[in-house]
Amino acid sequence: MLEICIDGIVSAEAAAAAGADRVELCANLPEGGTTPSAGMIRAVRAAFPRGLMVIIRPRGYDFLYSDSEMAAMLDDIRMARDLGADGVVIGCLTADGRVDMDRGQRLIAAAGALDITFHRAFDMTRNLGEAMEDIIALGIKRILTSGGQPDVPAGIPTLTELVKQATGRVSIMPGGGVTEDNLGDIVRATGVTEIHLSARHPVRGGMIYLNPRCSMGSFSQTNEYEWRVASVEKIRLAKLRLVASRSAGVPPNAVHLAGGQVSHLSWPTGCQPVVSLADRRDALSSLTGWKPVLLPKGAKWTVLGVPPASAMVGEKSAPSHIPFTSPDDGWRDAHAP
DSSP states (O other): OEEEESSSSHHHHHHHHHHEEEEOBBBGGGTTTTTTHHHHHHHHHHOOOOOEEEEEOOOSSSSOOOOHHHHHHHHHHHHHHHHSSEEEEEOOOOOSSOOOOOHHHHHHHHHHHSSEEEGGGGGGGOOHHHHHHHHHHHOOOOOEEESSSHOOOOHHHHHHHHHHHHSSEEEEEBBSSOOOHHHHHHHHHOSSEEEEEEEEEEEOOOOOOOOOTOSSSGEEEEEEEEEEOOOOHHHHHHHHOOOOOOHSOOOOEEEESSSSSEEEEEOOOOOOOOEETTEEEEEEOOOOOEEEOOTTTTEEEEEEEESSSOOEETTTOOOOOOOOOOSSSOOOOHHHH
């Protein structure tokens, strides 16, 4: 499961185009993310058709909230639900660094049937193992964490231990310093099934006149006219590497076809196919049953299945293990260990 952290409509559109499974919508990413506006939630819901998680955080800095801030979070959860969010991302701590169970229960009650992630307030607790057990007791199904370290690569040993301690009771989702380049190593090292990154690249606005004497905020002082948005190519590459990392040590199941139209393509439940078409590679979500695939005439392409299984092409069944040998189908970098 690939989750992209976004802060705007352009990034939502990129995540949709690249096949991200889920997005987390935030405002103020330089402060770690705060609750986005109603208008932004509505716009992102229109732009992104899959899972939409909305962070519920009234301000930056610590996670010890006043009664007024708690009331605002309850209202924001109701707003997110009414605007079509699939879930919310929450977290409160006590002054002594534990998960605030009372406020957590109230936030969960407000969320109702919405999906819930406990955010990186987890990383600021006094004991991660203790905090995870408290979060499990609350009934929350997912924790976003860097393993209590500045970034995920530094937190890999702790993340691995948390996955072992969780024993499937809660999903540990690494986030913070994850890139399309290190994602595969993180997944293979920790055994996680969900991962979170922003996959951004810099863009410049369309302003012709630039005022070098003034900036609109402390985070934009060095470059008022450049910011970062999610990249379609980075997300696609992250998706490919996530699929490849989940098949580590498993012989790839590749079917090489040429040209025309394949009327049907099927993979068993739990398989995550990848279609590679020349220099255009699209990771597809898990498929069950038949899925039509159209190809340009004469195109060289590959279907890679994870885990190995028989591919059905028309009326013919391909063997479960077909050697993957061609260096020309654009898969080398994505499947490299």
